[in-house]
Amino acid sequence: MNTIIEKLCLYYKEFSQESIAGLGEIYHHETVFEDPIGKKIEGLNHLKRHFSQMMSNVTYCRFEITEVVSDDSQGFISWTMKFAHPKLNNHQEIMVLGVSQVKFSDRITYQRDYFDLGSMFYEHVPILKKVISMLKKRLAA
Numbered sequence: 001m002n003t004i005i006e007k008l009c010l011y012y013k014e015f016s017q018e019s020i021a022g023l024g025e026i027y028h029h030e031t032v033f034e035d036p037i038g039k040k041i042e043g044l045n046h047l048k049r050h051f052s053q054m055m056s057n058v059t060y061c062r063f064e065i066t067e068v069v070s071d072d073s074q075g076f077i078s079w080t081m082k083f084a085h086p087k088l089n090n091h092q093e094i095m096v097l098g099v100s101q102v103k104f105s106d107r108i109t110y111q112r113d114y115f116d117l118g119s120m121f122y123e124h125v126p127i128l129k130k131v132i133s134m135l136k137k138r139l140a141a
Contacts, residue, residue: 002070002071002072002075002104004026004104004106004107004108005068005070005075005077005102005104007025007026008026008077008102008108009065009068009077011023011026012063012065012079013062013063013064013065014062015055015061015062015063016055016060016061017052017055017056020048020051020052020055021048023044023047023048023051024044025107026107026108027044027047027107027108027111028044028104028105028106028107028108028109029043029044030042030043030044030109031043031044031047031107031108031109031110031111032109032110032111033047033050033110033111033112033113034111034112034113035112035113035115036113036114036115036116036117037117057085057086057087058083058084058085059083059084059085059086059091060082060083060084061081061082061083062081062082062083063079063080063081063082064079064080064082065077065078065079066078066079066080070102073103073104073105074101074102074103074104075101075102075104076099076100076101076102077099077100077102078097078098078099079097079098079099079100080095080096080097080098081095081096081097081098081115082094082095083096096115096116097115097116098113098114098115098116099113099114099115100112100113100114101114
């Protein structure tokens with residue numbers, strides 16, 4: 001496994017507000033980050049601010065890396081994110097499966113995360129949870 005991929009995997013195992021300061025060891029200063037929320041973050045400082053805002057209300061966030069496939073310049077990382085948020089799922093743990101595509105040289109220059117936004121947020125908001133449940137039942141029939 002590539003060294004920068006190893007560093008990235010170790011970094012996300014205990015993702016926290018405090019760990020954000022260390023992003024420069026992994027991400028290039030001109031990195032680009034995209035996720036299903038619809039944000040395209042350009043630059044290390046913007047990425048730090050984005051992660052800091054995301055983590056501001058989260059009780060904890062951990063990633064379990066389940067598979068890594070990489071070569072000398074890019075890789076795909078499968079993961080399970082576990083987090084708790086006081087306003088979601090009665091503050092109980094939420095698990096989200098995802099994959100990150102990364103491109104790198106000596107540091108990560110590009111990352112795009114793929115995950116089901118519904119399983120992360122929508123299905124844990126009471127009124128939306130009922131609507132999504134009804135839709136899933138109709139689609140399954």
